[in-house]
Amino acid sequence: MRKLRSSEKTAYGLILPYVLFFLAFAAYPLVFSLVLMFHRWNIVTPMEWIGLKNFSRLAGDPLFFKSLGNTLVFLGFHIPLQVTVALAFALLLNSRIRGRGFFRAVYFFPVVVSGVAVTILWQQLYAFDNGVLNSILTSFGMPRVPWLVDSSVAMASIALMATWKNVGIYIVLFLAGLQNISRELYEAAELDGASPWQVFFSITLPMLNPTIIVIVVLSTIGGFSLFIEPYVLTGGGPMQSTLSGMLYIYNQAFYFNHMGYAATLGFVYAMIILAVVLLQRKLIESEPVQ
Amino acid sequence: MLRKGCLLAGAFFVLGCGGKSGPAGGDDSGVVLTYWPAPNAQEVQLADSLVRVWNRLHPGIQVRMQPIPVSQSTEEVLLAAIAGKTTPDVCSNIWPGSLHDFTQAGGLIALDRFPDFDSVAAGRTPSPLLETFRSADGHFYQIPWKTNPVMMFYNVELLESAGVREVPRTYGEFLAAGAKVSRDTSGDGQTDIWMGERDIRPIWWQRWFDFYSFYIAASGGRTLFDKGEVAFDTPAGVQVMGFFQECYRRGYFPRTFYQGGDPFLLGKKATHFAGPWQIAAMQKFAPTMRFGVAPLPVPDGYEGPVYTYGDYKNIAVFSTTRHPAEAWAFVRFLVTAQHDLLLLELCNQMPVRGDLLSNPLFGEYFQRNPKMAQFARQVPTTRGMDVVPDLKEIFDGIAQAYERSAVYGAIPPEQAVADAARRARAIIEWNK
Amino acid sequence: MKNLWKYAGLLLGAVVFGYPFLWMIAGSFKPEMEIARLGLWSDHFTAQGYTLVISKIPIARAFVNSILVSLCVTGSVVLFGSMVGYALARLRFGGRRVLYLVILFTMMIPFQIVLIPQYILMVKLGWTDTYLALVAPTMMSAFSIVLFRQFFMAIPQALIDAARIDGCSELRILFTVVWPLSRPVIVTVAVLTFMTSWNEVLWPLMVVRERSLMTMPQIVTLFTIGGEAESQLGALLAAATLLSLPVIIAYAFFQRYFIESMASSGLKG
Numbered sequence: 001m002r003k004l005r006s007s008e009k010t011a012y013g014l015i016l017p018y019v020l021f022f023l024a025f026a027a028y029p030l031v032f033s034l035v036l037m038f039h040r041w042n043i044v045t046p047m048e049w050i051g052l053k054n055f056s057r058l059a060g061d062p063l064f065f066k067s068l069g070n071t072l073v074f075l076g077f078h079i080p081l082q083v084t085v086a087l088a089f090a091l092l093l094n095s096r097i098r099g100r101g102f103f104r105a106v107y108f109f110p111v112v113v114s115g116v117a118v119t120i121l122w123q124q125l126y127a128f129d130n131g132v133l134n135s136i137l138t139s140f141g142m143p144r145v146p147w148l149v150d151s152s153v154a155m156a157s158i159a160l161m162a163t164w165k166n167v168g169i170y171i172v173l174f175l176a177g178l179q180n181i182s183r184e185l186y187e188a189a190e191l192d193g194a195s196p197w198q199v200f201f202s203i204t205l206p207m208l209n210p211t212i213i214v215i216v217v218l219s220t221i222g223g224f225s226l227f228i229e230p231y232v233l234t235g236g237g238p239m240q241s242t243l244s245g246m247l248y249i250y251n252q253a254f255y256f257n258h259m260g261y262a263a264t265l266g267f268v269y270a271m272i273i274l275a276v277v278l279l280q281r282k283l284i285e286s287e288p289v290q
Numbered sequence: 291m292l293r294k295g296c297l298l299a300g301a302f303f304v305l306g307c308g309g310k311s312g313p314a315g316g317d318d319s320g321v322v323l324t325y326w327p328a329p330n331a332q333e334v335q336l337a338d339s340l341v342r343v344w345n346r347l348h349p350g351i352q353v354r355m356q357p358i359p360v361s362q363s364t365e366e367v368l369l370a371a372i373a374g375k376t377t378p379d380v381c382s383n384i385w386p387g388s389l390h391d392f393t394q395a396g397g398l399i400a401l402d403r404f405p406d407f408d409s410v411a412a413g414r415t416p417s418p419l420l421e422t423f424r425s426a427d428g429h430f431y432q433i434p435w436k437t438n439p440v441m442m443f444y445n446v447e448l449l450e451s452a453g454v455r456e457v458p459r460t461y462g463e464f465l466a467a468g469a470k471v472s473r474d475t476s477g478d479g480q481t482d483i484w485m486g487e488r489d490i491r492p493i494w495w496q497r498w499f500d501f502y503s504f505y506i507a508a509s510g511g512r513t514l515f516d517k518g519e520v521a522f523d524t525p526a527g528v529q530v531m532g533f534f535q536e537c538y539r540r541g542y543f544p545r546t547f548y549q550g551g552d553p554f555l556l557g558k559k560a561t562h563f564a565g566p567w568q569i570a571a572m573q574k575f576a577p578t579m580r581f582g583v584a585p586l587p588v589p590d591g592y593e594g595p596v597y598t599y600g601d602y603k604n605i606a607v608f609s610t611t612r613h614p615a616e617a618w619a620f621v622r623f624l625v626t627a628q629h630d631l632l633l634l635e636l637c638n639q640m641p642v643r644g645d646l647l648s649n650p651l652f653g654e655y656f657q658r659n660p661k662m663a664q665f666a667r668q669v670p671t672t673r674g675m676d677v678v679p680d681l682k683e684i685f686d687g688i689a690q691a692y693e694r695s696a697v698y699g700a701i702p703p704e705q706a707v708a709d710a711a712r713r714a715r716a717i718i719e720w721n722k
Numbered sequence: 723m724k725n726l727w728k729y730a731g732l733l734l735g736a737v738v739f740g741y742p743f744l745w746m747i748a749g750s751f752k753p754e755m756e757i758a759r760l761g762l763w764s765d766h767f768t769a770q771g772y773t774l775v776i777s778k779i780p781i782a783r784a785f786v787n788s789i790l791v792s793l794c795v796t797g798s799v800v801l802f803g804s805m806v807g808y809a810l811a812r813l814r815f816g817g818r819r820v821l822y823l824v825i826l827f828t829m830m831i832p833f834q835i836v837l838i839p840q841y842i843l844m845v846k847l848g849w850t851d852t853y854l855a856l857v858a859p860t861m862m863s864a865f866s867i868v869l870f871r872q873f874f875m876a877i878p879q880a881l882i883d884a885a886r887i888d889g890c891s892e893l894r895i896l897f898t899v900v901w902p903l904s905r906p907v908i909v910t911v912a913v914l915t916f917m918t919s920w921n922e923v924l925w926p927l928m929v930v931r932e933r934s935l936m937t938m939p940q941i942v943t944l945f946t947i948g949g950e951a952e953s954q955l956g957a958l959l960a961a962a963t964l965l966s967l968p969v970i971i972a973y974a975f976f977q978r979y980f981i982e983s984m985a986s987s988g989l990k991g
């Protein structure tokens with residue numbers, strides 16, 4: 001091996017801590033997870049090799065598929081809502097108005113607050129008997145909505161809450177994206193006599209494509225990582241309609257002590273996330289940008 | 291001066307020789323056993339008294355009691371202790387449902403290796419019940435100690451005022467009573483007196499007090515499994531699920547999580563399924579309520595004695611013990627009739643004895659506590675948990691099926707039982 | 723006229739996103755009966771919610787724990803992130819490309835796959851119920867390395883050459899030349915890291931069972947689902963308010979940094 005230059009030595013010195021960190025907290029867990037998937041283990045007693053049993057169990061596990069379905073429901077509400085609301089407010093903020101900084105700051109605030117605090121807050125909004133939202137509805141003579149107690153509504157309610165919490169980031173992102181669209185494009189369109197709708201659909205939207213991809217991908221990853229909201233609000237119910245993938249992994253690992261099965265679930269969810277994200281990028285990117 | 295010094299030295303010498311053998315200080319060749327009782331106040335008190343008596347009677351075999359930390363479940367603590375080989379010699383807080391995990395980890399010794407096990411165990415617990423505690427390999431790794439049979443408490447006032455003259459014994463009678471009892475007494479259009487109430491959340495151990503107890507009753511004393519195979523997808527299982535579905539469908543049970551205290555203590559519901567601990571709660575929080583205790587309702591047309599779930603706690607000796615014979619002697623000591631009486635008096639818990647109502651020793655206690663006598667009558671027809679892996683998750687499956695079918699009526703009872711059985715089979719299969 | 727609609731929409735947004743927090747704070751001071759009301763005012767403001775929270779959970783201790791953990795993590799991420807970012811951006815060494823690809827790769831791994839093994843690692847090392855378990859797994863961040871590298875690549879080579887000629891070691895160059903020029907990226911990384919670390923709750927729930935070591939979001943979570951609030955809505959809102967208080971204060975002063983950090987990092991993502 002050739003002698004290292006002194007600059008190389010310094011470089012290795014600089015990266016050494018990270019390499020150690022990577023080995024301990026990325027490489028080892030990855031490798032161990034691949035091992036753990038083929039075992040049954042409750043931490044206390046020795047690991048037991050069971051071959052592919054975790055996978056065959058997963059393939060027939062109604063709760064696993066339920067959690068996937070729930071995540072789809074969540075994303076189905078969350079992503080469209082997120083994109084439209086964020087875009088709407090970004091367009092408003094992008095126009096000639098005063099107090100842009102103030103509004104931006106208010107819209108962004110829910111993002112930085114702890115998810116736990118937001119969940120507790122919405123727990124009070126969504127309470128069936130005397131929650132704020134239902135109190136408003138009944139004061140107008142309207143029936144109460146079973147936000148978190150009806151299995152067909154609960155996940156959508158959580159999606160609404162998640163949108164409220166995170167849309168601030170995407171407003172800011174869209175704003176930045178909008179401000180990057182060169183004025184010339186708009187001026188050219190105006191000269192051509194294009195209507196505002198035409199301008200929007202043929203210039204604005206395509207130019208925002210990269211931002212939209214980011215939003216969709218980040219929201220998807222967030223949707224698959226949903227944990228504290230169902231954990232605090234519903235415990236996964238009613239009738240497992242808010243059981244998220246992460247909550248199921250947590251229950252399998254810490255409630256039933258099935259470390260091997262939990263690791264298997266984690267691996268499969270991770271593969272699904274990667275596949276979905278790749279697919280999304282392909283689908284959205286395939287739209288041609290003028 | 292010298293004499294004083296000699297006395298002092300002598301005292302130090304004697305105390306010093308006490309060393310590890312405990313407070314009563316035996317000689318160095320004495321045996322010391324560690325004993326873990328349940329962490330609640332009454333049982334610790336009972337254990338303390340028993341240990342003191344034992345230590346006086348057996349200077350050569352000292353027992354040291356150590357309470358289990360309250361913050362964790364006993365099962366977790368014991369499992370971790372088995373793995374770390376820090377188990378005690380004897381523990382009297384063994385939940386039979388965890389026996390599978392304990393024996394698989396090799397943590398317990400077989401008690402029937404002791405020649406007098408049969409006479410001690412069979413002399414105390416009637417045979418069909420005792421058999422349910424035998425493990426699959428034919429050995430006994432536990433000896434039944436105490437049980438909390440689940441029975442039906444009923445509010446006499448609420449039933450009488452609704453015109454229900456006899457305590458319901460069958461599902462039909464119960465539902466008929468429910469029609470009369472569940473009503474709106476405040477005129478706000480919402481029911482405020484209920485026939486019964488159960489926690490609607492799918493919590494696994496809550497099902498012991500509805501589906502599981504009722505299943506044992508409806509099936510005439512069968513548990514969920516038969517020789518390690520799932521065996522509850524039977525007509526009895528469907529009847530139980532259907533019964534609860536009717537209770538909710540007809541509005542006799544509230545479909546909400548009841549907040550604001552225990553509705554039975556508050557006189558808001560007419561029936562309550564619980565064990566003998568409820569009696570103490572009644573005396574403390576609702577001393578003026580007239581209540582009774584009856585066996586659980588059974589399906590119409592059922593004949594024979596009424597069985598139920600008995601929430602047992604048993605005694606076991608761990609394999610780390612260095613003095614198995616002495617440990618067994620202490621276990622024998624714990625289950626004598628006198629000490630079973632102490633269990634009744636100090637803790638109001640039911641020993642797993644067949645002679646509770648025939649043995650004159652207990653006569654006076656049951657005269658003073660007639661409601662406890664009801665439970666004593668129920669003891670021989672209690673059943674416990676099967677020794678299978680992952681009971682928690684199996685009950686979680688039952689709880690989820692119960693939530694779907696009984697509470698929300700989203701699926702018919704046949705499907706619910708089939709779903710729960712399918713999930714239980716998958717879990718058993720996964721554990722093989 | 724069109725402007726009126728715009729402002730109406732913006733104001734509606736401000737109400738939707740901002741009013742719930744005002745309601746939460748007000749609600750924490752209201753008596754139980756009045757909490758469901760939409761208005762902020764009450765004739766009987768009370769602190770009983772707060773007294774219940776403080777008496778039931780060690781919230782001050784949890785606050786200290788959160789500060790400690792978040793500061794350690796932030797400091798560590800900035801330090802090591804800048805070190806590796808600098809090495810990747812300005813130094814030549816064998817395996818530089820590979821390392822960068824590995825770092826990008828780790829950013830792609832969904833955490834679901836490493837969560838359980840990381841927990842088991844903590845158990846095996848005996849680090850459960852220690853501050854180590856809360857800090858170590860997040861003390862370096864691939865994302866921060868990418869941000870630092872990107873920024874450092876734009877630093878004029880002349881400055882670095884000058885320092886090298888002066889005989890500075892690379893480490894000194896990093897801290898005395900590069901860092902002062904890197905305020906934007908350091909602030910971005912610090913703000914993002916602190917915020918993420920502060921709000922983290924799943925990991926503490928897994929590795930810490932000892933109440934005196936719990937972080938603030940963790941202890942408030944357990945307070946909420948554990949029934950210690952005794953169904954007192956005021957107490958729940960008080961706990962949520964206390965949890966949000968540090969962020970509200972930080973946001974009031976540094977709001978610009980929060981927003982800009984997110985924006986600049988998001989575009990790169």
